[in-house]
Amino acid sequence: MTPALDLVDIRKTFDSFVALDDARFSAYAGEVHALLGENGAGKSSLMNVACGLYTPDSGQMLLHGAEVSLSGPSEASARGIGMVHQHFKLVKPFTVAENILLANPRRSFGKGIREISDEIRKRSDALGFNIDPTRRVGELSVAEQQRTEILKVLVGGARILILDEPTAVLTDQEAETLLTTARGIAAQGAAIILVTHKLSDVKKFADRVTVMRGGKTVATIDPATRTTEELTELTVGANLPLPARSPGHFGRRRIEVINLRCARADGHIALEDASFHVRAGEIYGIAGVSGNGQSELAEALMGVRKPESGLIQIEDAGEAVAAASPARMRALGAAFIPADRYSYALAGSLSITDNFAVGGVGAGRYGSWARLRQGTMKKDAEAAIAAFDVQGVRTLSQKAALLSGGNAQKLVIAREFSRSPNVIVAHSPSRGLDARATAAVHSRLMSAREAGAAVILISEDLDEVLALSDRIGVMTHGRLVAEFDAPADRQQVGRAMVGHV
Amino acid sequence: MTASAVAKRRLRGVRLNLEVRRDISPWRQAAYLAGFIALGVCISGLILIWAGVPAGDLLDQFLVETISDGDNLRSVLFQGAPFILVGLSASVAFRARFWNLGLEGQMIWGGIGATFVSLHHIGPEALRLPLMIFAAAACAMLWVAIAGQLKLKLAVNEIISTLLMNYVALNFLYHLLYGPWRDASDGFPHSAKYADFERLPDIFGVSGALPLALVVTLLIWWLVGFTRFGFYMKFVQASDKVAGAVGIPVGRITLASVLLSGALAGIAGFIVASGQEGRLIQNFSDGYLFSGILIAFLSRNNPIVAAIVAMLVAMLFISGQSLQVFYQIPFAMVQLIQAIIVICVAASEFLIRHRIHIVR
Amino acid sequence: MYELFINWIANTPGYAAPYALAALGLILCERAGVLNLTAEGIMLVGALSGIGATLILGGYPPVAIVIAMIMAALVSMLFATMTVLLRVNQVIAGLAMVFFCQGLTALLGNLFEWKNQPITGIGRIDIWPLSEIPVIGHVLFSQDMIVFLLIPIFYLVNRMLTRSMVGLRLRAVGESPEASDAAGINVTAYRFLTVMAGSALVGLAGAYISVASTKIWVDNVTAGRGWIALALVIFARWRPWRALLGALLFGAIESAMPRIAAAGIKVPQYFMLMLPYVVTLCVMIWVAWSKRGGATDEPGALGQPHVREERR
Secondary structure: OOOOEEEEEEEEEEOOEEEEEEEEEEEOOOOEEEEEOOOOOOHHHHHHHHOOOOOOOEEEEEEOOEEEOOOOHHHHHHOOEEEEOOOOOOOOOOEHHHHHHHHOOOOOHHHHHHHHHHHHHHHHHHHOOOOOOOOEHHHOOHHHHHHHHHHHHHHOOOOEEEEEOOOOOOOHHHHHHHHHHHHHHHHOOOEEEEEEOOHHHHHHHOOEEEEEEOOEEEEEEOHHHOOHHHHHHHHHOOOOOOOOOOOOOOOOEEEEEEEEEEEOOOOOEEEEEEEEEEEOOOEEEEEOOOOOOHHHHHHHHHOOOOOOEEEEEEOOOOOOEOOOOHHHHHHOOEEEEOOOHHHHOOOOOOEHHHHHHHHHHOOOOOOOOOOOOHHHHHHHHHHHHHHOOOOOOOOOOOEHHHOOHHHHHHHHHHHHHOOOOOEEEEEOOOOOOOHHHHHHHHHHHHHHHHOOOEEEEEOOOHHHHHHHOOEEEEEEOOEEEEEEEOOOOHHHHHHHHOOOO | OOHHHHHHHHHHOOEEEEEEOOOOOHHHHHHHHHHHHHHHHHHHHHHHHHOOOOOOHHHHHHHHHHHHOHHHHHHHHHHHHHHHHHHHHHHHHHHOOOOOOOHHHHHHHHHHHHHHHHHOOOOOHHHHHHHHHHHHHHHHHHHHHHHHHHHHHHOOOHHHHHHHHHHHHHHHHHHHHHOOOOOOOOOOOOOOOOOHHHOOOEEOOEEOHHHHHHHHHHHHHHHHHHOHHHHHHHHHHHOHHHHHHOOOOHHHHHHHHHHHHHHHHHHHHHHHHHHHHOOOOOOOOOOHHHHHHHHHHHOOOOHHHHHHHHHHHHHHHHHHHHHHHHHOOOOHHHHHHHHHHHHHHHHHHHHHHEEEEEEO | OHHHHHHHHHHHHHHHHHHHHHHHHHHHHHHOOOOOOOHHHHHHHHHHHHHHHHHHHOOOHHHHHHHHHHHHHHHHHHHHHHHHHOOOOHHHHHHHHHHHHHHHHHHHHHHOOOEOOOOOOOOEEEOOOHHHOOOHHHHHOEEEHHHHHHHHHHHHHHHHHHHOHHHHHHHHHHHOHHHHHHOOOOHHHHHHHHHHHHHHHHHHHHHHHHHHHHOOEOOOOOOOHHHHHHHHHHHOOOOHHHHHHHHHHHHHHHHHHHHHHHOOOOOOHHHHHHHHHHHHHHHHHHHHHHOOOOOOOOOOOOOOOOOOOOOO
16 A cells, blocks of 8 residues: 655755754555654654645655655645644634635635535534634634634545644643544545644554654654653653752742733733732742633733733832833843743844843943943853853854744843842743753743742643642633642643633 | 656746745845945946936046035035935934834924024024024924824824825925015025024035034944943834833833934934025925935944945935036936935845745 | 805815725735835826826827826836845835836936926716706716726725635735645735736826826826825725725815815915825824724735745
């Protein structure tokens, strides 16, 4: 039997960065084939080659045994390859039907919308998706948007279905439903490629797994024949130790959030009545499925989003600050590690020195208004980079955007921790980082805890929250619905996340 | 592989892929830039030849005549001053991510402010000149503050608001010159002449405007490169969101830059009014908007480079004037040449920022 | 007084037409995600070409207008090359284009001696007997050709934009080039051609000014109308029919100006001439005020160049 999709020795570089290093991959019709690897291992790049978004520098691609060279995504979909991207490729202001029509054009618009809507209803019923074709995609939940994406490629007649990190944004239950559906689609003769870094998904739902590391394919095996530990080792390389946990020594309340309420730009209330406190020397984890108000909470804590009502009180601030500016929060000793580094922490086009020094300039560390001590700035930056092990720095005047995700995060931490903060707000601090960088970030947070800082850890990665937190608050639909003391039961926290307390 | 697949690949042939560069060496960058400026100059030359300038006279007109002739050189040196100021004005605003396209309106208000002081004999004679400069800066600042506040408070698009305000300012100037400020002595639509002590004095036979502009250049250079304000501006320019999140007062920095930009344009307005006719005339601000943008764009908002580019633009202006006299080439030619050079430089940025990948 | 009023209403569409057409062309470009600041320049190209073609042909203004549209589309290829192919900053490219066109038209108008040469241009068409109906007849059925065509043009463009596959793709390209790319749409081609088509409409607006209104070429004959059209697009929230409405408002103001003077009401002349710009500013402020914090309906990817393989 020939594979439905066969990728042979694919190589792809981006301006001297090697994303794919002679990677190989093949998938058969009727199987769920997982593609496993850490972030940055090249999974997405390889699949972007398969769906025609990237043109490989070298290598062959065979479909059902015949070599093809895709001119673009449209040719890929014409040849039956459908990709559901991790970041959905949907036009938000369009309806579901318009989005699907866009990818599967018909001659006439009016007739096309009618035909497509009928087909959506039919398939949606068959798969149990419950999607209304006339709704605007922007109003749908993340899981519904994902179903729209799947319907889109199925309507296009895809026989090879690539799901890129499909469970990353879903609750455990939603993920289970989705992957069961995926197995069903495979059983009808399609090849399902499941790109993921979650071992549990692989163990439970994949017939075969191909492991990638550093742009290379390491192995293709049957996941049932290996233990989780063996799979981990294949993915990560050597095993990394978990940060050591000492019992906490909690001091006074350092930060208290009282009845915080935030609205999004469109008026939707994203955060309602949030109240919690964090003590010195404590890590307070906030768990929840992405999009349940965590971003708004993080932004309000950083001072970049004005709350509708409620208070944020910092110890020694004298008074509660209802709508603190970032400058004021920082002056009170707060440090921030935002989820989106290049929106809230680093100016990618500016130098490493500038990005490091900006933390101290406002406090007057580098001279008065009229003079800037650039020599001191450089010296401090150099010392911090060494202390925090920021790699890939050729010169200090190099753009911050040239740092890899993990090193950019270390730069942020170096800056934020340089003034020994007493309150730390970290939002998804390990998102997009490899295992090694994640471990470094975690140990920094732990040592801040040891040093007596109050740490708020907002993360969609439940494992991260469970591993680090002393107490855990769970957010759903903009509310803190439950609170657990460590060690918390994973099942209980998970149930609270989907609203079944 | 089947034969048809091979044929198909051949037919498709070479594909070009585009990719964003992570980094580029300064030398390569300079080479691209120089190449494209040369291309722009060549295109401009061809248009001039087509418009009736003998090819042999081109170099003569643009370089030799403008520098060797005493009068021309003096004109260039004077003309450079307002160009430096509008160039700095544009670049200060651009550094704060504010598209100040109201340079001409602000120049007009600068002229009006200075002329008001002159017409009403405000202050003692010895202080008149600084007072006029101050009034010019203040009026222009107030004018640009409207657009600045509208952008900051209501997110009104400053590109359109500042441009529309140019037309408002121009019509107001006409109103003054055809109405209350019309020169009573000859009845022409211009203001009464400034007194001698109200004009910038010559220094070593050259208009004092240029030294003034150079001092301002150095001040701006210090401001953007060596002060906390300049450091903050860098962040605001790079990303206002990041700047806000790391604790920079983005609104205040932006407003201060916008006001400074307006003040510089206002002073430029006064210099043109005082240095050319010594009075407020119609259309004295024509052509400065685009020159300012061009200077800021070509100098990448660097004050020292802006001053150099401004002098080159001044040369272009003066030679444009002699082309008008000798070959009846309309002055619009100067604007056309400037636009062509901006287009070429903008095109060069494409190669600086992207890498083209050839895929077979 | 009554006469004056009817006269004002009857003249409004003629003043509104250039705003309406230019705004429509800009809406097309911006719905495809290209921030088009070139209107003032492209209108000049249309205006000069209209006059030039009329003078060369010795008449045939409708043909001249079509030629003007083609010329505008051709010149806009330079802008499209810069913004769509070369991914130049769209503000810089747009401004450079305006000044390029101002310089070019002034130069060519002079060199070809088209300046200050009056032409007959297009005139009013009376649709007899409807034009004889009192009041309404004069307002609705005695206009020039382009004004009569306004409604059909708007209907067709709006329908194309909202009820056709081409329109669906065009809007998708402006909202999310990444999603469009993944759906197999050639973003570059769509944007490039949309800029040309939109600019043809902007050129038509310019040609209308010179061939139907002024009937003569002078430098900068458009006098800032392109910028007003840009403001109109924001006011219209990128919707064609709202743009037509806004254009009529501006047409009414502009058409009122000479009539107020004729009626003997004393307003300083230059304050009168300021009015369109001041009103535009006020409209922009009002629009911004009324939707503070809310959605602006701006196309999602307006002003953003699209590069497929971008990596941070």
